[in-house]
Amino acid sequence: MPVVRVSVTLKPSLLDSAGRTVADALHRQSFTEVQDVRIGKLIELQVTEVDEARIRQMCADLLANPVIEDFSYEVVQ
Amino acid sequence: MPVVRVSVTLKPSLLDSAGRTVADALHRQSFTEVQDVRIGKLIELQVTEVDEARIRQMCADLLANPVIEDFSYEVVQ
Known part of the structure; x- marks a missing residue:
């Protein structure tokens, strides 16, 4: 996965x-x-499928506070 | 640096x-x-010189708790 x-x-x-x-x-x-x-924070998400638009949405809505934080992500497996 | x-x-x-x-x-x-x-935590250290033995020592002594945490590092610049 x-x-x-x-x-x-x-x-x-x-x-x-x-x-x-x-x-x-x-x-x-x-x-x-x-x-x-x-x-900073390192958040590892195990997902059933990788949809980059949804991952960006998760980051912007819940995982990061875009007012004070930047985020980036990589698919590792 | x-x-x-x-x-x-x-x-x-x-x-x-x-x-x-x-x-x-x-x-x-x-x-x-x-x-x-x-x-997890993401810790960025700006250092004057990279000495891997000293970096591992910083991680084990202060940045991570080896009883409950694992650490890894990469030199990025």
Whole structure:
């Protein structure tokens, strides 16, 4: 059965406070090569059939908030 | 500057209650082709240099909980 992997990320213009906290924690553990961290969601949908128009509709209506988030997807199996 | 995209997912044997809730919501909106939903995290690290051993260490120590989560990563830029 195909799996659709949806990535939902905060729009680049928005401050990612959770990412900032993770970056600070990494720095405290001496991972100083990390310059920036952004945290998003990874949603794996197992579907009976792949209809790209419907997948885009699911993302825009329910999985992502288009006001503050971007989404992309790929069919992986 | 390279970007490392880390995917953190719940181990397959564990029940994903958030994913179950999203699947139910999709079904209520008549997206009945969705059989299962799993929700994970997508963490983008902007780093000055890519050292795979250190990236694996960041994942195991801080970004993922190896007791209940799996992780993978790819260098994207």
